[in-house]
Amino acid sequence: MTAAQADLQIDRPRVADGAALWRLARDSRVLDLNSSYSYLLWCRDFAATSAVARDEHGDPFGFVTGYLRPERPDTLLIWQVAVDEAYRGRRIAAAMLDALFARVAAERPAVHTVETTIAPDNSASRRLFTSFAERHGARLEREVLFDAGLFPDGPHDPEVLYRIGPLTSATGTPPPAP
Template identity: 70%
Template sequence: MTAAQAQFQLDHPGVADGAAIWRIARDSKVLDLNSSYSYLLWCRDFAGTSVVARDETGEVAGFVTGYFRPERPRTLVVWQVAVDHGHRGHGLAGALLDGLTAKVRDSGRQVTTVETTITPDNTASQALFLSYARRHGAGVERQVLFDAGLFPDDGHLPEELYRIGPLA
């Protein structure tokens, strides 16, 4: 853990964190922004499979949201990862992913695989998840999950599935 990472406390989100998570997602300019309501629901219904990083004042500096695939109960799907602009470049996103894996395992859930989707132009997310795979001694399989033509909005790039596992 770097000194920058050590200044943050990793915690499961509460409903009161939904607005901050929505703002960080909006300000990322990279993530597909969901409704503010969906982030409130996420913090209520999927808090156990999500993590926030709190700075020294308790404010949310970054987040990772996830859920278990119903038909693959040992597969943790990472929905979104984002770090507030002022806290980028210090390894916090990687610490959030590692923290999520640890917190989920500490709760008694088995995680053998992590899945996420990344657009081909998002090199930062590609590097983040490939680094995560290396740290966890896991392989990475990639394939197109959702072709661009499936999206109703114009200009959406395909979403490539990254399947990381088995985790060490």
């Protein structure tokens, strides 16, 4: 962890953060932009499985949104990761992802897998999740989850599922045997 990361304030999003998360997603020019309403709901309903990085004034400059998969409650699915352009290159996304997984695993020890989907041309996300798997000594599997033809709203790259695990919980406990 760098000195800049040690000073990071990473916590749960609040409903009042929804507009800032929407703007961060919009300004990323990479993420699929959801409605502003969805970011407000996300901050209310999925705060326990999401994280924000705050500046010295308490304003969000980065976020990770996630949820526990209903049919696989041992799996934290990461929906979006964004960091304001002025803060990029400082491993903030990695710090948020590590902090989020540690918090979720501490609160829900059964969680031992992280999933996300990444478009093939998103090299920053590929590096982020590959290095997350390496830091945690976990296996990384990839497969196309949604082929490009499934998207009804025009040209869209396929979404590749990255499945990382088994991960050790924040307490150092290995996942339960299947």
